[in-house]
Structures are given as C-alpha cells and as structure tokens.
Amino acid sequence: MTESLILRTATRLLLSLMLLFSIFILLRGHNEPGGGFIGGLIAASAFALHSIAFGPAAARQLMVIDPKALAAAGVLCAVAAGLPAALFGDAFMRAQWLHWGEGEATFHVGTPLLFDIGVFLVVIGAVLTIVLALEEEDV
Amino acid sequence: MSWFLIAPILVPMTTAALAVLLWNQRPAQRAVSACGAGLHLITTILLMVQVWRGGILAGQMGDWPAPFGITLVADHLSAVMVLITGVMGFGVCLYSLSDMNENRENNGFHPLYHVLLTGVTGAFITGDLFNLYVWFEVMLIASFALLALGSEKEQLDGAIKYAAINLVSTVMFLIAIGTLYGLTGTLNMADLALRLPHVEQRGLVTTIAVLFMIAFGIKSAVFPLFFWLPASYHTPAVAVSAIFAGLLTKVGVYALVRTFTLIFTSDVAYTHGALLVVAGLTMVTGVLGAAAQNEIRRILSFHIISQIGYMIMGLALYTPLGLIGAVFYLVHHIIVKTNLFLVAGIIRRLTGSMELKRIGGLYKASPLLVVLFLIPALSLSGIPPLSGFWAKLVLIRASLEIGSYAIAATAVLVGALTLFSMTKIWGEAFWKPHPEGPARTLGIGDLTATERALLIGPIMVFAALTIAIGLWAQPFLDLATRASGELLERTPYIDAVMGVRP
Numbered sequence: 001m002t003e004s005l006i007l008r009t010a011t012r013l014l015l016s017l018m019l020l021f022s023i024f025i026l027l028r029g030h031n032e033p034g035g036g037f038i039g040g041l042i043a044a045s046a047f048a049l050h051s052i053a054f055g056p057a058a059a060r061q062l063m064v065i066d067p068k069a070l071a072a073a074g075v076l077c078a079v080a081a082g083l084p085a086a087l088f089g090d091a092f093m094r095a096q097w098l099h100w101g102e103g104e105a106t107f108h109v110g111t112p113l114l115f116d117i118g119v120f121l122v123v124i125g126a127v128l129t130i131v132l133a134l135e136e137e138d139v
Numbered sequence: 140m141s142w143f144l145i146a147p148i149l150v151p152m153t154t155a156a157l158a159v160l161l162w163n164q165r166p167a168q169r170a171v172s173a174c175g176a177g178l179h180l181i182t183t184i185l186l187m188v189q190v191w192r193g194g195i196l197a198g199q200m201g202d203w204p205a206p207f208g209i210t211l212v213a214d215h216l217s218a219v220m221v222l223i224t225g226v227m228g229f230g231v232c233l234y235s236l237s238d239m240n241e242n243r244e245n246n247g248f249h250p251l252y253h254v255l256l257t258g259v260t261g262a263f264i265t266g267d268l269f270n271l272y273v274w275f276e277v278m279l280i281a282s283f284a285l286l287a288l289g290s291e292k293e294q295l296d297g298a299i300k301y302a303a304i305n306l307v308s309t310v311m312f313l314i315a316i317g318t319l320y321g322l323t324g325t326l327n328m329a330d331l332a333l334r335l336p337h338v339e340q341r342g343l344v345t346t347i348a349v350l351f352m353i354a355f356g357i358k359s360a361v362f363p364l365f366f367w368l369p370a371s372y373h374t375p376a377v378a379v380s381a382i383f384a385g386l387l388t389k390v391g392v393y394a395l396v397r398t399f400t401l402i403f404t405s406d407v408a409y410t411h412g413a414l415l416v417v418a419g420l421t422m423v424t425g426v427l428g429a430a431a432q433n434e435i436r437r438i439l440s441f442h443i444i445s446q447i448g449y450m451i452m453g454l455a456l457y458t459p460l461g462l463i464g465a466v467f468y469l470v471h472h473i474i475v476k477t478n479l480f481l482v483a484g485i486i487r488r489l490t491g492s493m494e495l496k497r498i499g500g501l502y503k504a505s506p507l508l509v510v511l512f513l514i515p516a517l518s519l520s521g522i523p524p525l526s527g528f529w530a531k532l533v534l535i536r537a538s539l540e541i542g543s544y545a546i547a548a549t550a551v552l553v554g555a556l557t558l559f560s561m562t563k564i565w566g567e568a569f570w571k572p573h574p575e576g577p578a579r580t581l582g583i584g585d586l587t588a589t590e591r592a593l594l595i596g597p598i599m600v601f602a603a604l605t606i607a608i609g610l611w612a613q614p615f616l617d618l619a620t621r622a623s624g625e626l627l628e629r630t631p632y633i634d635a636v637m638g639v640r641p
Contacts, residue, residue, distance in 0.1 A: 066162070068159050068162060069159065069160050069162065071159065072155075072156040072157070072159035072160045072250075073156075073160065075152065075153075075155070075156040076153065076156045076157075079149055079152060079153055079156075082145075082149075082200075086142060090202060091141045091142075091198055091199060091200055091201060091202045092141060092142065092145040092149075092198075092200050092201070093200045093201040093209075094201050094202045095201070
C-alpha cells in the first residue's frame with residue numbers, strides 16, 4: 001500500500017471506468033476480440049489497483065464477495081452453460097440461443113454468454129485470490 | 140450418448156466449486172464432499188455399464204466433429220479406469236473425513252481433492268493429446284497443493300522435489316506435443332493414428348515417441364526417473380498419499396499404454412524393446428529400494444515403483460496376453476496399494492508412528508487389522524488365490540509365450556522379494572511387542588464408532604474387492620481381454636471417434 005495522493009485520486013476515477021470497460025469487453029467478445037478471459041483480467045486489475053492504493057482490506061470490502069467464492073461461482077456458471085443442451089438432446093456445451101425482434105434489430109442471447117460470464121468470474125476470482133494473498137503477506 | 144462421458148468429469152468439478160463456496164462451513168463442506176464422491180461413483184458405474192453393453196463410446200463436446208472439437212472416448216480400458224477412480228475416490232473420501240485434521244480441512248482439502256478427481260477422470264476419458272495435457276495439469280496443480288497442505292517441514296521438502304521433477308516432465312510433454320502437431324497437424328489421438336503412418340520422417344516420429352516415453356515415464360515413476368516418488372509420498376496426510384499411491388502414477392501408465400498402442404506402433408522393436416528393459420529395471424530397483432527402508436509408507440512407496448514395472452512389462456510385451464496382464468494389473472494394483480496406505484494410517488493411529496522400530500504389538504491388540512493388512516499385502520506379492528496372483532500369472536505366461544525368459548524370471552524374483560518386504564512390516568509392526576510396553580498399542584475397539592465406520596469400512600470393502608477379483612477372476616479377465624482386444628485392434632477406437640458426425 002502506498003500513501004500517494006495522486007494514485008488514490010486517480011484510482012477513484014479509474015476504478016469505475018475499468019470495471020465498465022471490462023463489462024464492455026466481456027459483452028463484445030462473442031464475435032469480436034474480447035470475451036470473458038480478457039474482461040476478467042481488466043476487472044481484476046481494477047481491484048488490484050484499488051488494493052495497491054488503499055490496501056487489500058479496503059479492496060476486499062469493496063468486492064463484498066470473497067474472490068475464492070467468486071471463482072467457484074464462475075465454475076458453476078460455466079458448467080451450467082453446458083447443461084441446457086441436454087433439454088434439446090444435443091451434446092454437452094452445444095450452444096443454445098434465444099432470439100428477440102426481427103431483421104436488423106434481432107437480439108441474440110445464448111449459453112456462450114453464460115459461459116463467458118463464468119470465465120469472467122473465474123479469472124477475477126483466481127487473479128485476486130493470488131494478488132490479495134501476496135499483498136497481505138507484505139503488511 | 141455423450142452425457143455418460145461428461146458426467147464423471149462434471150460431478151467432481153461441480154463438487155469442488157460447491158466446496159469452495161462453503162469454505163468456512165466445515166460440516167456442510169464435508170457433507171457436500173462425501174455426497175459428491177458418491178455421485179461421482181454412480182456416474183462412473185453408469186459409464187462402465189454403457190461401455191460393457193454397447194462397446195466403445197465416443198462423444199464430441201458442443202457437437203464439433205472430430206478432429207476439430209473436444210473429443211471424449213471411453214473404451215473398456217478407459218471405462219474401467221474411470222470406474223476404479225470412482226470407487227477409490229469415494230472410499231478414500233470417507234476415510235479422509237476421519238483422517239483429516241481441522242487445519243487441513245480449513246485450508247481447502249475437500250475442494251482440492253475433487254479437483255484432483257476431476258483431473259484424473261478427465262485424463263482417462265479424453266481422446267485428444269492436448270486435452271490429456273490439460274487434465275494432467277489440473278491433476279498436478281491439485282496434487283502440489285494437497286502434498287503441501289499442512290505445511291510441515293518434511294512435506295514442503297517433498298513437495299518441492301515433486302513439483303520440480305513434474306514440471307520437467309510437463310515441459311517434455313509439451314515439446315513432444317508441439318513437435319507432433321508440427322509434423323501431422325492434429326492432436327486428436329484417433330486422427331493421429333490414421334495420419335502418423337503417412338509421415339515421411341520416420342526418425343522424427345521415433346524421437347517424439349521417446350519424448351513421450353520420458354514425459355509419461357516421469358509421471359509413472361519408472362526407472363531411472365522415479366526419485367521424486369519415494370521423496371514425497373510418505374509426507375502428506377494418509378488419505379492424500381493413499382489416493383496418490385492409487386491413482387496418480389497410474390494415470391502416467393495409462394497414458395503410456397494409450398499412446399504406445401494407438402499412436403506409436405511404427406517402430407515396436409525399438410520403443411517397446413526399450414520399455415521392456417525399463418520395466419525389468421523398474422521392478423528390481425523398486426523392490427530393492429523397499430528392502431532398505433524402515434518406514435511403512437516409504438516401503439510402500441518403493442513398492443509402487445516395482446509394481447509399475449509389471450504394468451510396463453505387460454505393455455512392452457505387446458501381445459494380447461501381455462496387455463490383458465497390464466490392464467488386470469492396473470486395476471488390481473490400484474485397489475491393493477490404496478488399501479495398504481489406508482492400513483498404514485490405521486497402524487499409525489493405533490501405535491503412534493510409522494517407523495518400524497518404534498511400533499509393534501498389533502497382532503495381539505487388533506486381530507481384525509491383521510486380516511485387513513494380510514489381504515492386500517499377500518495380494519501385492521502375488522499369493523494365490525488373491526488378485527495379485529492372477530495378475531502376475533497372466534504377465535509371466537505372456538512373457539514365456541514369446542520366449543522372454545529373462546523378464547519372466549525377474550517378475551517371479553521380484554514377487555518373492557515383495558513378500559520379504561511385507562514380512563518385514565509383519566514382523567516389526569504386528570509380531571514384536573511395542574518397544575514402549577504393550578499398553579502403548581491400541582486396539583480397533585478403542586476407536587469411536589464413527590471412526591471405525593469411516594476408517595475401517597473402506598478398508599474392508601477394498602479387501603473384499605481384492606478377494607472377489609481373486610476368487611471370481613473370470614469376469615475381470617473378460618473385461619481385461621476386451622480392453623486388450625480394443626487396444627491392439629485400433630480400428631474400432633478410430634472408427635468410434637472419427638465416424639461420429641453430427
């Protein structure tokens with residue numbers, strides 16, 4: 001933890017921007033560069049930055065959920081993403097889609113998004129478990 | 140029906156995640172862990188039944204056709220290995236409920252245990268070399284953590300050796316995979332079996348084969364790459380070393396059997412000839428190493444090595460009977476070896492140590508334990524009518540059939556020396572009185588009822604399995620025969636994988 005006014009002020013501004021950006025990257029991931037893994041890394045680095053500026057205890061408080069639990073929830077999301085295929089007699093992980101609207105305005109939502117969210121959570125959870133453990137050892 | 144294939148992987152994975160969510164709620168976590176292991180056992184039985192009835196089962200995850208997608212395959216060998224993983228996983232999980240101390244459970248024993256089961260099961264079912272690598276990694280990461288769990292000085296020492304040598308093996312494995320992909324453009328094992336015969340650089344194929352041999356050789360602890368095993372297996376908690384002893388090296392053996400029957404069969408005289416020499420040396424050094432040890436788990440660790448030699452021998456003979464022997468030996472050995480480690484845990488609990496010099500008096504104090512020790516111990520050394528006898532008999536007959544008298548003689552001799560080691564444990568731990576007086580040795584009756592159920596229960600079931608395989612060997616031999624037939628025939632496996640189109 002560094003007592004730097006510049007870092008702390010910048011972190012307050014950057015944190016929400018980085019988190020927003022990570023969600024943007026997560027959502028654009030299906031057909032363009034991005035996705036759960038890279039989005040998760042961005043979100044994890046946002047919290048890591050916060051823990052460098054304000055200390056790991058503050059970062060844990062900000063996260064509310066323990067990073068280990070976040071990673072576990074991510075694994076469950078990813079597994080759950082594979083299961084709906086069973087309802088349609090397809091193999092595990094076969095993508096299932098819902099479509100809304102018509103023509104150009106069609107909106108597609110499917111299990112790959114749930115899988116990506118799972119990856120997103122696993123990456124945040126795993127990276128922050130390590131980062132926070134290392135930070136806490138320092139103090 | 141690809142769901143039968145994915146279920147044994149999904150169940151322990153989900154259990155591990157749930158156990159992490161219940162991080163600080165010990166009773167709930169233990170309940171989830173035990174239920175998960177039980178459910179895993181059920182899914183493995185279902186898979187075995189499917190394969191027994193319908194033959195080789197192949198599935199493409201996400202319906203991406205082979206060789207592009209993620210392929211899972213279960214032939215009889217895979218199915219029986221997965222089944223035995225389920226049986227051992229459940230039994231040792233119950234044992235661990237009584238064996239693990241609170242500190243180890245609070246530091247994540249249960250999640251790690253199920254991650255380990257996920258990795259082992261995945262490695263047995265995958266039909267793709269790169270996925271095999273990934274499952275190896277899943278298994279290894281969990282095993283590093285399990286080995287160091289508890290953070291005793293001795294454990295960290297063992298864990299560092301274990302991690303270092305296994306990383307070397309991983310690098311070898313990855314180099315071999317990279318080269319193979321460069322050569323053929325595929326890593327799907329069935330596709331490789333089709334393409335590899337058309338590769339022009341035969342020398343390079345043999346080089347890659349030897350790289351795989353070394354990588355898997357380190358994992359399965361064959362001569363001269365076994366040093367990490369006796370350095371680490373006696374250090375962690377009993378339940379951890381029991382599941383390691385039963386399953387981890389056997390994943391290496393399985394990988395050797397799979398690759399050297401399905402993929403690398405172009406230069407059998409060279410590769411399998413080398414394996415035969417390695418097998419003989421592994422048997423001998425393992426058993427001699429055991430003779431020099433005086434701690435129960437160290438003795439048993441060296442015996443793992445000598446027993447690995449027998450399995451490699453079956454593969455190296457590369458005849459139908461040899462492979463039957465190897466498969467039979469794999470199954471028999473996993474049950475017996477896990478059981479011996481579990482018994483060693485009871486011995487420590489009753490007498491306070493595993494050092495042979497500092498214990499004794501068990502024969503008088505707990506006659507039940509005598510029987511429970513003798514069954515796996517005699518089976519390990521190949522005394523009829525227990526499972527080890529048939530396993531050794533098949534292998535020795537297989538080597539006599541093709542006139543490899545030297546390896547047959549080695550196998551017989553090593554069996555006798557194994558018996559010597561077992562008599563040493565017998566004489567020291569059971570026969571002689573406890574050096575600190577007879578009151579120092581507890582009987583099984585001194586354990587609480589739950590402890591007895593959780594600790595002795597799994598041991599009794601595994602001992603019963605050993606006897607069952609010994610007395611009703613025919614169904615198990617039939618299974619091994621089918622497995623061996625599929626391994627040598629190759630086309631049913633390849634057709635099952637490549638023929639499946641959505």
